[in-house]
């Protein structure tokens with residue numbers, strides 16, 4: 688299949704992997720209306736799908752966030768024939784709606800505990816492919832689907848591509864906690880673990896805290912660089928606190944991370960330390 692870079696071509700010709708042009712080319716006006724960041728997200732997502740979602744893949748995990756809709760868009764472009772025998776597993780309410788509204792087959796991880804490939808966004812990814820996730824409070828289910836997958840792939844725009852976590856993403860590490868334990872966990876984070884500015888995440892259009900798809904709260908815990916140089920260690924410490932359900936640090940899980948760049952190129956970081964560039 689030929690990959691058409693959607694940032695530098697005037698039109699996208701979405702060819703399905705079954706060889707069917709399912710949607711025709713997007714109009715130039717639609718291209719131009721995308722911001723650079725949105726275009727970068729889409730470029731990362733399209734490239735990741737083209738390189739990792741193969742005809743033989745039958746069970747596919749779909750992550751959460753604002754980059755993932757482009758993943759689903761590209762999968763749909765692979766054609767009805769490619770998708771008719773596939774099942775798609777969501778990481779939460781948003782991705783469930785996305786799968787259903789795109790006309791794809793919905794499944795659940797309790798039916799399909801082994802997933803061929805999961806694609807997901809990230810809040811930030813470091814040089815070893817460790818990442819922060821949970822900016823949308825979905826990281827518990829996201830981690831389950833990442834662990835269940837034979838191949839776990841990250842997609843993001845250029846702002847997420849950093850040497851060390853916490854460089855651009857400042858709210859901190861998202862930590863899902865059972866409501867009963869939140870005050871105790873906050874105190875542990877402030878006084879013992881090393882995050883004096885950890886806070887309970889508050890909702891925007893609701894009074895009170897954010898409540899996750901699992902009925903829990905989220906704490907955002909910023910950490911100094913020294914902790915983020917070895918994120919696995921701090922993740923393990925946080926996870927040991929009673930009341931913590933999951934930590935939004937995904938360490939040594941991704942096979943590769945795709946970053947769409949401002950100039951229309953794509954940077955692909957692999958878990959063996961190599962970095963590839965797809966030119967604009």
Ligand SMILES: O=C[C@H](O)[C@H](O)[C@H](O)COP(=O)(O)O
Pocket residue numbers: 750751752753754755807808809810819820821822823824825826829
């Ligand atoms: O909880 C949310 C997820 O971890 C998202 O994948 C993450 O926040 C990245 O989202 P976005 O693609 O919108 O930057």
